[in-house]
Amino acid sequence: MNRELISRIAHAGHPIAAPLDDDAVGGLLDHALPRGDERVLDLGCGGGEWLLRALAGRPQVRAEGVDLAESALLHAREAAQGQGVEDRLVLHRQDAADFTSPHAFDLVISVGATHAFGGLLATLAAARKHLAPGGRVLVGDGIWERDPSEEAVEMLGDFADLATTMDRVTAEGWTPVHGHVSTRRELDDYEWSWTGSLASWALERPTDPDSAEALRVAATHREEWLRVYRDTMGFVSLVLRPTSG
Numbered sequence: 001m002n003r004e005l006i007s008r009i010a011h012a013g014h015p016i017a018a019p020l021d022d023d024a025v026g027g028l029l030d031h032a033l034p035r036g037d038e039r040v041l042d043l044g045c046g047g048g049e050w051l052l053r054a055l056a057g058r059p060q061v062r063a064e065g066v067d068l069a070e071s072a073l074l075h076a077r078e079a080a081q082g083q084g085v086e087d088r089l090v091l092h093r094q095d096a097a098d099f100t101s102p103h104a105f106d107l108v109i110s111v112g113a114t115h116a117f118g119g120l121l122a123t124l125a126a127a128r129k130h131l132a133p134g135g136r137v138l139v140g141d142g143i144w145e146r147d148p149s150e151e152a153v154e155m156l157g158d159f160a161d162l163a164t165t166m167d168r169v170t171a172e173g174w175t176p177v178h179g180h181v182s183t184r185r186e187l188d189d190y191e192w193s194w195t196g197s198l199a200s201w202a203l204e205r206p207t208d209p210d211s212a213e214a215l216r217v218a219a220t221h222r223e224e225w226l227r228v229y230r231d232t233m234g235f236v237s238l239v240l241r242p243t244s245g
Contacts, residue, residue, distance in 0.1 A: 001210045001213050001214060001217070004069045004070075004071050004072065005071070005210075006198065006214070006217055007046075007069075007072075008047070008071060008072065008075065009197060009198050009201045009214070010193075010194045010195070010197050010198045010218075011046075011047070011193075011194070011197070012197045012201070013193045013196070013197045014189070014190055014193035014194065014197070015047060015049040016049050016050070016111075017046050017047075017049070017111075017112050018111050018112040018140050018182075018190070018235060018237070019182040019186045019187045019189070019190035019191075019235045020111075020140070020180070020182060020186055020190075020235075020237060021185075021186050021189070024180050024182070024186065024237070025050075025053060026053070027178075027180065028138055028178065028180060028237055028239060029050075029053060029054055029138075031177065031178035031239045032107050032109075032136050032138045032178075032239045033054060033058060033061065033106075033107060035106075036058045036060055036061065037058075037060035037061065038061055038062075038105075038106035038107050039061075039062050039063075039064075039103070039104075039105050039106050039107075039132070040054050040061060040062070040063040040064070040105060040106065040107045040108075040109065041063075041064050041065075041066070041101070041105040041107070041108045041109065041130055042063070042064070042065045042066065042108075042109040042110070043066050043096040043099065043108065043109070043110045043113065043116070043117075043123075043126065043127065043130075044066065044067055044096045044110055044112075044113025044116050045065030045066060045067045045072075045073075045076065045091070045109075046067055046069065046072045046076075046113075047072045047073075047075045047076050047079070048065050048072075048073070048075070048076025048079065048080065048089070048091070050109050050111060050138075051063040051064075051065050051076070051089060051109075052076070052079055052080060052083060052085065052089075054107075054109075055080075055083075055085040055088055055089065056083065056085070061088065062088045062089075063088060063089050063090070064089070064090045064091070064092065064101070064105075065089070065090075065091050065092070066091075066092045066094060066096045066099045067091075067092075067093065067096065068093065068094065068095060068096075070093060073091045073093055076089070076091055077089075077091060095116070096110075096113065096116050096117070096126075097116055097117050097126060099130075101130060104130060104131060104132035104133075104135070105130050105131060105132055105135060106132050106134070106135045106136070107135060107136050107137070107138060108127040108130050108131055108135070108136075108137050108138070109137075109138045109139075110123050110126075110127060110137075110138075110139050110140075111138065111139065111140035111237060112140055112141070114139070114141045115157070119157070119158075120139065120141045120165070120168070120169070121168060121169075121172055123139060123141075124137060124139065124169070124172060124174060124240070125172075127139070128242065131242070134241075135241075135242075136177070136239055136240065136241050137174070137238075137239070137240045137241075138237070138238070138239050138240075139237070139238055139240065140235060140236065140237035140238070141159070141165075141235070141236065142156060142157065142159045142233055142234070142235055143159050143160065143161060143162050143165050143181075143233070143234045143235065143236050144159050144160065144161050144232055144233065144234070145161070145162075145232060145233065145234040146231060146232045147232070148229065148232040148233070149228065149232070151228050152228050152229045152232055152233065155224065155228060155229065156229060156233060159233070162181065162234070162236060165236065169238065169240065170243070173242060173243045173244065174240040174241070174242060174243060175240065175241050175242070175243045176238050176239065176240055177239050177240070177241055178238070178239035179236060179237065179238045179239065180236070180237045181234060181235070181236050182234060182235040182236070182237075186235075187230075187233075187234065187235065188230075191221075191222070191225045191230070194221065195218045195219075195221050195222040195225070196218075198214050198215075198217060198218040198221075199214070199215060199218040199219075201214055202214035202215045202218070203215070
């Protein structure tokens with residue numbers, strides 16, 4: 001199974017590909033889109049769920065998404081058509097780190113996709129290039145809630161604790177105007193949904209040639225979550241504005 005297919009199946013029950021519930025997503029977007037007529041860019045948009053939610057109920061918002069996964073972009077197009085917002089959504093299939101645009105954006109989103117740029121600060125630097133004056137960035141990334149094991153760092157990346165993360169962000173010239181630290185329930189719900197959706201897909205298709213691999217991937221992921229990083233990893237989402245300029 002390729003990674004695109006695994007991700008699509010695993011996120012079937014949790015279309016926001018991050019440990020955030022619907023209330024948290026709605027609150028972050030409300031703070032990130034105060035006017036309701038913004039131009040929005042999602043760098044690493046996946047299936048476009050953040051963009052679809054930004055467009056819903058905000059008829060003057062326009063949105064663009066960038067991702068390499070063709071199947072995810074196809075899903076986003078079909079969902080936009082189903083919701084009647086396809087005329088306000090433009091999708092680009094390319095590396096988010098290489099994306100350029102002739103116009104700037106009032107909101108740049110990158111939640112759970114900082115690996116595409118080489119980390120949180122590199123993601124913010126990339127977002128700044130696309131930001132219109134007075135614009136905002138909505139970014140989400142992992143943090144350590146307790147000292148991690150070497151295995152956890154090797155598996156997930158070199159995060160920092162919340163306070164250190166904020167120190168690094170503000171030192172780069174950003175001011176937080178809203179934020180959300182995912183709760184234990186949100187973190188666990190995301191992992192149960194990821195592993196459960198993939199396992200259910202496999203169990204419902206016992207003769208599918210990918211069934212055994214899907215079960216194996218779900219079991220491996222569940223084991224890593226429970227034994228390697230469940231007690232140490234957290235997730236923070238921030239709405240940021242440039243401190244000056």
